[in-house]
Amino acid sequence: MWEAIASNRRRSRLLIAVMGALLVVLGFMIGAVADPARGGPVGAVVALLYWLLLLVIALAGGDQALLMGARARPIKKADSPRLWNVVEEMTLASGLGKMPRIYVIDDDSPNAFAAGPRPDKSVIAVTSGLLKRLNRDELQGVVAHEIGHIKNLDVRFLTIAAIMVASITIISDFFLRSLWFGAGRRRSSKVDPRAQLVILAVTVVLAILAPFLAQLLYMACSRQREYLADASAARFTRYPEGLASALEKIALGVKSTKSVNRALAPLYIVNPLQARASASMVSTHPPTEQRIKILRAMAGGAGYVDYENAFRKVRGGDDPCIGKQTLGSEGSVPARQASAEGDSKQEMIERLQEVDGILGRLASLILIPCLCGVQIRVPQNLERDSFKCPRCGREHPMPRAHEAAEAAPSERSPGTLRYDRQGEGWEAFKCSCGKAIQISPAFDAPTLRCHGCRREIEIARRPQATAV
Amino acid sequence: MLIMFALLAVIAVIAFWLIGAYNGLVRLKNQVKNAWAQIDVQLKRRHDLIPNLVETVKGYAGHEKTTLENVVKARGAAVQAQGPQEQGKAEGMLSSALGRLMVVVEQYPDLKANQNFLALQEELTSTENKIGFSRQHYNDSVMTYNTRTESFPVNVIAGMFGFKGEEFFELEDAAAREAPKVAF
Numbered sequence: 214m215w216e217a218i219a220s221n222r223r224r225s226r227l228l229i230a231v232m233g234a235l236l237v238v239l240g241f242m243i244g245a246v247a248d249p250a251r252g253g254p255v256g257a258v259v260a261l262l263y264w265l266l267l268l269v270i271a272l273a274g275g276d277q278a279l280l281m282g283a284r285a286r287p288i289k290k291a292d293s294p295r296l297w298n299v300v301e302e303m304t305l306a307s308g309l310g311k312m313p314r315i316y317v318i319d320d321d322s323p324n325a326f327a328a329g330p331r332p333d334k335s336v337i338a339v340t341s342g343l344l345k346r347l348n349r350d351e352l353q354g355v356v357a358h359e360i361g362h363i364k365n366l367d368v369r370f371l372t373i374a375a376i377m378v379a380s381i382t383i384i385s386d387f388f389l390r391s392l393w394f395g396a397g398r399r400r401s402s403k404v405d406p407r408a409q410l411v412i413l414a415v416t417v418v419l420a421i422l423a424p425f426l427a428q429l430l431y432m433a434c435s436r437q438r439e440y441l442a443d444a445s446a447a448r449f450t451r452y453p454e455g456l457a458s459a460l461e462k463i464a465l466g467v468k469s470t471k472s473v474n475r476a477l478a479p480l481y482i483v484n485p486l487q488a489r490a491s492a493s494m495v496s497t498h499p500p501t502e503q504r505i506k507i508l509r510a511m512a513g514g515a516g517y518v519d520y521e522n523a524f525r526k527v528r529g530g531d532d533p534c535i536g537k538q539t540l541g542s543e544g545s546v547p548a549r550q551a552s553a554e555g556d557s558k559q560e561m562i563e564r565l566q567e568v569d570g571i572l573g574r575l576a577s578l579i580l581i582p583c584l585c586g587v588q589i590r591v592p593q594n595l596e597r598d599s600f601k602c603p604r605c606g607r608e609h610p611m612p613r614a615h616e617a618a619e620a621a622p623s624e625r626s627p628g629t630l631r632y633d634r635q636g637e638g639w640e641a642f643k644c645s646c647g648k649a650i651q652i653s654p655a656f657d658a659p660t661l662r663c664h665g666c667r668r669e670i671e672i673a674r675r676p677q678a679t680a681v
Numbered sequence: 682m683l684i685m686f687a688l689l690a691v692i693a694v695i696a697f698w699l700i701g702a703y704n705g706l707v708r709l710k711n712q713v714k715n716a717w718a719q720i721d722v723q724l725k726r727r728h729d730l731i732p733n734l735v736e737t738v739k740g741y742a743g744h745e746k747t748t749l750e751n752v753v754k755a756r757g758a759a760v761q762a763q764g765p766q767e768q769g770k771a772e773g774m775l776s777s778a779l780g781r782l783m784v785v786v787e788q789y790p791d792l793k794a795n796q797n798f799l800a801l802q803e804e805l806t807s808t809e810n811k812i813g814f815s816r817q818h819y820n821d822s823v824m825t826y827n828t829r830t831e832s833f834p835v836n837v838i839a840g841m842f843g844f845k846g847e848e849f850f851e852l853e854d855a856a857a858r859e860a861p862k863v864a865f
Binding site: 294295298299301302303305306307308449451 | 715719723800804814821822
C-alpha cells in the first residue's frame with residue numbers, strides 16, 4: 214500500500230505539472246496569434262492564472278463538480294441509519310481521519326464511487342439500486358473498497374485528473390465556437406489569414422487531445438488499483454466474502470448508468486460504461502469474475518498477505534500485486550464470521566422500503582400509505598383534491614399544503630411556529646423554511662421539530678366538535 | 682581536508698537518518714494514541730446508549746430484573762475502568778451482559794415492534810461493530826509501532842528516547858463481539 218500511495222502522489226504532481234506546461238504553451242500560442250507583437254507573454258500569464266484557478270477548483274471543490282455531474286444528493290443519518298453506520302464503521306476500520314460525506318444517486322443500476330481531493334475531504338456515492346440489493350455485509354464490502362481507494366489516494370489522483378480533462382474539453386469547445394462565430398468578422402479585418410489557419414490548427418489539436426486525454430486517464434487508473442482496493446476492503450472488513458458476493462450482485466445488475474460521464478467511469482466500483490466485463494487493453498477495471506475468484510480464494514484469511522497468495526493462485530503468474538514493503542510488516546490475518554443480516558424476504562422488503570423512503574425524501578415527495586399496503590408517492594404540489602391508489606383504486610384526499618403560520622409572539626417561546634390541524638387524516642404543510650412536513654393521523658404530540666431548520670412547531674388540534 | 686569533508690558528510694547522513702527515524706516513531710506513536718481515542722469515543726457511546734435501552738426494555742419486560750441489573754452493573758464497572766487491559770475486561774463483561782439481554786428480549790414481540798427499540802437496536806449493533814473495528818485499527822497500529830520500536834536499528838533510538846511498546850486491546854471474551862449479533 215505504501216508503494217501505491219507514493220506512486221499516486223508522484224503521478225498527481227506530474228499530472229498537475231504537465232497540464233500547467235501544456236496550458237502555458239497553448240496560452241502563449243493563442244496570444245501570439247491574436248497579437249503578434251506582445252500577445253504571447255500575456256497569453257501565457259492568462260493561461261497560468263487559468264491553471265491556478267483549476268488547481269483551486271480541483272483541490273477545493275472537485276468532488277462537488279463531479280457529484281453534480283452524477284446527479285448525487287447528500288443524505289443525513291436519519292435518511293438511512295444503516296448506510297450511515299456502515300460508512301462510519303469502515304471509516305474507523307481504515308483509520309481515515311474523517312468520515313466521508315454520503316451521497317445517494319437515484320439509479321436502479323447497482324454501483325458506487327468515491328471522489329474528493331483529499332482523504333479527509335472525500336465523498337462516497339452509492340446508487341439506490343445498490344442499497345436495494347445488498348445486505349449489510351455486502352454493503353460494508355463495497356464501502357470498504359471505496360474507502361480503500363480514498364486511503365490509497367487513487368481518488369485524489371482521479372479527481373484532479375477528471376477536473377483537468379474537463380477543463381481541456383471546455384477550452385476546445387470554446388475555440389470551436391469562437392472559430393464558428395468569429396469567422397465572418399475576422400475575414401474583413403486585417404488579421405493575417407495565416408493566423409486563422411493557426412487558430413484552426415490549435416482547435417483541431419485540442420479537439421483531438423481532449424478525448425485522448427480522457428482515454429489516458431482510463432489507462433492511468435490501472436487495473437491494479439482495483440485489486441489493491443479489493444485487498445484493502447478485505448482487510449478493513451475482515452470478511453472477503455462480503456465484497457465477493459456484492460461484486461456478484463453488482464455484475465448481475467449493472468446496466469449502463471444514465472448519468473455517467475466518461476471522466477467519472479474509472480471511479481466506480483464496476484465500470485458503468487462497460488456493462489459486460491472483458492479484459493481488453495482499454496478496460497479500466499479487471500474482469501469482475503476474476504476479482505470475485507481471488508476474494509474467494511483467500512482461504513479464511515483477510516490480510517494483505519492472504520490476498521497476495523490468492524492473487525497468485527488465481528492468476529497463475531508470479532506478478533506481485535501488493536508491494537513488498539507492505540507485505541513485510543505483517544502476517545496472515547484471520548477473517549471473521551458473517552453478521553446476522555442475510556437475504557431473507559423480510560429483510561429485502563425492509564430494504565426496498567427504506568430506499569423508497571430515502572428517494573422520496575430526496576425528491577421531496579409525500580409518502581402516503583394506502584390500506585392495501587402500497588406506499589403512494591405524491592408530489593407536494595399536486596393540484597388536485599384527491600387521487601386514486603394505483604393498486605386498489607381507493608380514493609385518497611390530497612394532503613393540502615398549508616403554510617405554518619408564524620405564531621403570534623408567543624407566551625411560551627419566541628419564534629415558535631404554529632400549525633392548526635385541519636382534520637383527522639394525513640396532513641402536510643410547509644414550514645416557513647420551505648421544508649414540507651407530514652403528520653400522520655396517529656400524530657399526537659403538542660409540538661414537532663422541523664427536519665430542515667430544526668425549529669419547533671406547535672401542532673394545534675382542531676377543537677373537538679361540541680355536541681349539538 | 683578531504684577527510685574532514687568525508688567525516689562531515691557521514692555525520693550529516695547519520696543525523697538525517699536519526700531525525701527521520703525519530704519522526705517516524707513519533708508519527709506511529711501518535712497514530713496509536715489517535716486509534717485509542719477512537720475506541721474511547723465508541724465505548725463512551727455505548728455507555729450512553731445503555732440507560733436508554735434499559736428504560737425502553739423496562740417498559741415491556743420489567744420483571745427481567747436480574748438481566749437488566751447485570752447490564753447496569755457491567756456498565757458501571759466499564760465506565761470506571763482504567764487502562765487498556767482493565768477496560769478490555771470490563772467491556773467484555775458488558776458485551777456478554779448485553780448479549781444475554783438481547784436473548785431475553787426475543788421473547789417480547791411487542792418490544793421488538795417498538796420503533797424506538799428498533800432504532801436503539803440498530804445503534805447498538807453498529808456501536809458494537811464500531812468498537813470492534815476501532816479495536817482492530819488500534820491493534821494494527823500497535824503492531825506496526827511495536828514492530829518498528831523492536832527492530833534493529835530503530836530500537837536503539839527508541840531506547841534512547843524512551844519509546845516503549847504499547848499494550849494490545851483485547852476483549853476478555855473473544856465471542857463477546859459476536860454475541861449480540863447472534864441474538865438479533
